[in-house]
Amino acid sequence: MPYKNEGQHFIKEKIKDKPVNKKQLIQKGIATVGYAILFGVVACFVFCALRPVIEPWFAPEDDHWVGIPKDTLADEETNEDTTADTAKETDTDAEEKQDKEDKKQKTVYITERKDMTLDDYQVLQNKLYQIGREVNKSIVTVTGVKEVVDIFDSSYEATGHASGLIIGDNSKELLILTEYSVIADVKSIRVTFVNNDTLNAELIKYDGNTGIAVLGVPVQKIKKTTRDQIETAVLGNSLGLRQGRIVVALGSPLGTNYSILTGNITSVANTITTEDRNYTVFTTNIVSNAKGNGVLVNTDGEVIGLFLKSSNIQKEQNTLTAVSISELKDIIELLSNGLNVPYIGIKGSTVTDAISQEYDIPKGVYIKEAVVDSPAMTAGLQMGDVIVSINKEEVLSMKDYQRIMLNLKKGEEIKITANRQNAEGYQKFSCMVEVGVLR
Numbered sequence: 092m093p094y095k096n097e098g099q100h101f102i103k104e105k106i107k108d109k110p111v112n113k114k115q116l117i118q119k120g121i122a123t124v125g126y127a128i129l130f131g132v133v134a135c136f137v138f139c140a141l142r143p144v145i146e147p148w149f150a151p152e153d154d155h156w157v158g159i160p161k162d163t164l165a166d167e168e169t170n171e172d173t174t175a176d177t178a179k180e181t182d183t184d185a186e187e188k189q190d191k192e193d194k195k196q197k198t199v200y201i202t203e204r205k206d207m208t209l210d211d212y213q214v215l216q217n218k219l220y221q222i223g224r225e226v227n228k229s230i231v232t233v234t235g236v237k238e239v240v241d242i243f244d245s246s247y248e249a250t251g252h253a254s255g256l257i258i259g260d261n262s263k264e265l266l267i268l269t270e271y272s273v274i275a276d277v278k279s280i281r282v283t284f285v286n287n288d289t290l291n292a293e294l295i296k297y298d299g300n301t302g303i304a305v306l307g308v309p310v311q312k313i314k315k316t317t318r319d320q321i322e323t324a325v326l327g328n329s330l331g332l333r334q335g336r337i338v339v340a341l342g343s344p345l346g347t348n349y350s351i352l353t354g355n356i357t358s359v360a361n362t363i364t365t366e367d368r369n370y371t372v373f374t375t376n377i378v379s380n381a382k383g384n385g386v387l388v389n390t391d392g393e394v395i396g397l398f399l400k401s402s403n404i405q406k407e408q409n410t411l412t413a414v415s416i417s418e419l420k421d422i423i424e425l426l427s428n429g430l431n432v433p434y435i436g437i438k439g440s441t442v443t444d445a446i447s448q449e450y451d452i453p454k455g456v457y458i459k460e461a462v463v464d465s466p467a468m469t470a471g472l473q474m475g476d477v478i479v480s481i482n483k484e485e486v487l488s489m490k491d492y493q494r495i496m497l498n499l500k501k502g503e504e505i506k507i508t509a510n511r512q513n514a515e516g517y518q519k520f521s522c523m524v525e526v527g528v529l530r
Contacts, residue, residue, distance in 0.1 A: 155261040157427040162328040162417040216353065222392050223339045223351035229324035230341055230385075231255040231284055232348045233269045233292075233306065235277035254342030254385045255282065255306065256324050256394065258423065264295075264307030266427050270384055270399055271297040271304040282308050285349070288317045296426040299529035300366050300434070301419065302399055305426040324386075326423075327393025329415045332359050332373060340377050340411055342385015344398065350385075352377045354411075363414075364438050366462055366529060367496055369489050371415040379411035387413040421497050433499040434529040436465020441488040442477060453510045453517050455479040456492045470524040472509065477517070480508040499526045 233255040240246050255269035274280050280292045290308050297304035340352040354377035361372045373396050387396035396413025438460040447454050456478040461468040478486050481495045482505050503526045510517040
């Protein structure tokens with residue numbers, strides 16, 4: 092039965108808003124802010140921890156190429172000519188000025204020849220040793236640590252030592268030039284600076300031909316006090332070096348590091364033939380031995396040569412013999428940037444115009460030896476062949492050959508064209524050679 096008054100309800104209810112609890116609201120606000128701060132702190136720590144891993148994905152690091160300026164004989168001659176011209180102009184100006192002074196004052200100058208005394212000689216030696224002490228800031232001691240087992244099956248650590256040279260940095264590592272023989276097959280490498288601070292180092296690359304290697308010492312691990320006491324060596328121009336020049340030998344020419352020996356260049360005409368390279372070597376009147384290594388420095392404090400334990404010539408000499416630094420710079424640059432030195436394995440010499448006419452040999456690079464098991468021998472090159480082109484680029488001398496070789500990469504196949512003598516004379520042929528790396 093319907094209600095008469097439908098506007099009336101059995102239950103009338105009015106819903107009221109719940110009163111605001113200000114105290115709880117403040118507590119929730121404080122808790123929210125606290126959680127936000129905690130989240131921010133945790134996020135910050137996580138970001139800092141993962142940044143070194145994540146950053147390279149979005150912003151790859153720049154490739155810091157280490158460049159070493161190359162030398163030319165023309166530059167050396169130009170510098171000397173400019174110096175000579177300047178000296179002449181200075182002399183002329185001085186003479187004119189002196190004439191004017193003489194006319195004004197009518198002064199008479201009496202010159203007397205004076206013999207050099209022992210004190211004068213000592214002054215000269217002091218100056219040379221001062222040059223040595225300055226360059227010694229660029230010298231380090233490299234120690235290779237090996238684990239050796241004796242006849243009683245007991246293991247112990249054996250160390251080998253050589254001098255090293257600071258040649259630059261790539262913003263991450265300080266680069267050290269040294270000999271590979273002292274760090275071959277070692278478990279760790281240590282570098283000791285001139286202030287006796289010692290740090291671990293890692294091998295970057297080495298050249299199996301010359302036996303030189305480049306090490307890296309992390310820059311951030313070098314103390315400021317050490318950085319203030321070391322210097323990067325200046326690699327000079329050795330192409331214009333002449334007999335009689337005064338030089339200083341540094342490193343360990345007699346086996347003890349930080350030695351300073353002085354002397355003169357006695358010869359600059361010798362060369363050594365190695366796999367794919369010929370090098371000029373300088374002989375001196377400075378005493379050395381087969382265990383010695385280090386650098387040769389001129390009177391400007393610039394490195395002009397390296398003397399190496401692994402060098403074949405040093406074993407035959409009782410005086411110091413150094414390889415021209417100018418001819419090693421391109422190899423050092425490759426190693427400093429972690430690149431391999433290309434290798435195919437021939438020992439050659441330039442067929443000059445005179446040799447070509449006298450012996451009726453085509454101009455190019457005469458192969459004196461194709462090294463056993465080398466890529467060159469595998470490809471069929473042999474002693475007596477004359478290389479005339481590589482990848483259609485003309486080869487007229489060992490300099491051409493070396494320049495082309497340095498632009499090649501390991502595993503690259505190159506086309507070598509050469510002449511080979513038979514009953515009918517020299518006949519041209521070509522072969523494909525895969526570039527390798529000498530170990």
